[in-house]
Amino acid sequence: MSWWSTASIRVRLTGWYGVVLFLMMAIYATATFVAVRHEFLEQLDDQLHDDFEAAEGHLIAGADGRIVWSGERHHDPDSDEERGSDVWSVSGEPIYRSTASASLPPAAIAAATAGGRYESLVINRSRWRTLTGTSSVGGRAVVLRASRSEDRVRAQLWEILVVLVLGLPLVVALASLGGYTLARRALTPIDHLASEARRITADRLHERLSVPNPEDEIGRLATVINDTYARLESSFDQLRRFTADASHELRTPLSVIRGLGEMQLNRTRTPDEYKEAIGSMLEEVDRLTSLVDTLLRLSHGDAGTIRLSREALDVGQLVRDVASSLGILAEERQQTLKVDVREDVFVTTDRLVLREAFANVIDNAIKYSPKGSTIVASVRADGERAVVDIVDEGPGIAAEHRRRIFDRFFRLDEGRSRDRGGTGLGLAIAKWAVDVSGGQITVEGRPSGGSVFRIVLPAAAPAIRNPHRDREPQLKGEHV
């Protein structure tokens, strides 16, 4: 069995093919043989019946009331060896016995009937088939028996059997050989695919398997593998970009700290200068700390080692909380931050994590929207989902950047966002937070400019939704 399970597919395929073919051929040969044999014996019985009728014709009632066999001798001695006719009177006296059938025992007179009865006899190891019946000749009843040797038929059947039994393995062997060749030919592209795939390593991920015919099975397999390579390549790219960006982001504050320290020590300075420099260094340390914290949190999230609490949360309430906490930032920029809760909808997830998602997206909207514009955060239920839209009147995000906007350290405008105190991780954290809550975050442009950040979360059981809320529309409304 272990040999079988480790054999190559082509050997196993051929093996199965051979076994199935053998079984089918065996059934076919058996059925053929049985049918032929039945046909041969049937024919023999028909011939006996003819012989019987012919024998009846040979009997003549003589003038003296005796019955005489008037048959002429057959001219075919071979045939005479193999068939014979016998006639008895009803009392059992033999009237006529042919030479061929002379060795056969007399028929059972009492058992003979008008319809005739077939019987097989074995005499001296040779098989005979007989038809015994009554007949009447000139008003006198006689018992007539026609007999034929079965030996010739048996010999023919034996020959057929030998051909079938010997031919079967030969046919199966030849067919298996053909099957093996076919299997090898069919599987060759897979070997080819394997050697091509082996060539593509982490450094050569841009290469693809060749797909001669994308419609056949091998082509489909190659296409699937190529898709996997494409995804792998983009993950690798993302990782490479992340590593480069992370080291840049981490090294910048480090070089500032180092530079400040070195500069302050190259000559004596006034206490105020020292204070200024140390404060500056501490600011960079602060930035570094929050960067490292965020990265650690993201990597914990990637590794799945973060532990989340799960509670039913009122999404509208949570958005209102976040908006009231960040509202002061919008106020500073003379922006209007509205919350529009159209339906009460609950989700089951970690409160802090979800808050973080909302806070980062709203903060992002405040940061990049012009002074005096309006930002609307709306909450609604859509079937089994809770949908939070954060709509701003900012410059919008070009379509080609939308896919990468949630990448870590991705910035639309390097200098500007850093000045605004961004780490480049806000939306990455938001995406992470939405992902672990089982939701999706997307961004779309608006025809009038600005962006819509949409957070879709699986809603908790509708039973928890407050059924009275719809009757109190005054509780809905805007929070400014």
Add this chain to the structure above:
Amino acid sequence: MRVLIVEDERKLAQIVESALQAEHYESVVAPTGEDGFFRANAEAFDLIILDLMLPGRSGLEILQTLRQRHIETPVLILTARDGVDDRVLGLDLGADDYLVKPFALPELMARIRALFRRGRPSDVLRLKAADLELDLVTRRVMRGDAQLDLTGREFELLEYLLRHQGHLVSREMLAREVWREPRRATPLDNVIDVQMTRLRKKVDADGVPRLIHTVRGVGFVLREGEP
């Protein structure tokens, strides 16, 4: 007040030591787990600042043994491990507080003060600094003769600054104690800064001596005169 600092990183131990001295606490540094354990057993301290990853004997082991021997000196754990499990384990073993490296020095000092204050009544009804007066019962704030009109958040912020007057207050402390957010995030930092600017405009209006000062890279302090 005597504080034992069990910390193997020499620079860090020195920094904590000098910060304690600046607030007139007496302090002893134990550079290894063994030494720390020996001293904590043999001498009397009012507080132990304990690092968890120590050569010789781990901080958690020391803490466990101390508590088993019914030495109930308050213990503040200082560690780079920030997993929830680590915190829970430390606090379960009998630590009184927990601070994750890198920490802000003002925060460490505030926590030490809180530990010393523990158990003492703090039912203050009125907080004062110079001519600024905050009434916790009527929630009225007076600067000299003028009554200040503060929002709820501004009131809480000022109350916190007054309770820690003369001491530095970091943004982490404000995020946790005033905004009650367990994590400091960039959006919140901005909110704190804006809120502080507004409070300062109301408290330190033109023509009066400034009370709220920003210490660059560290945080804020409410203090008469120069920071």
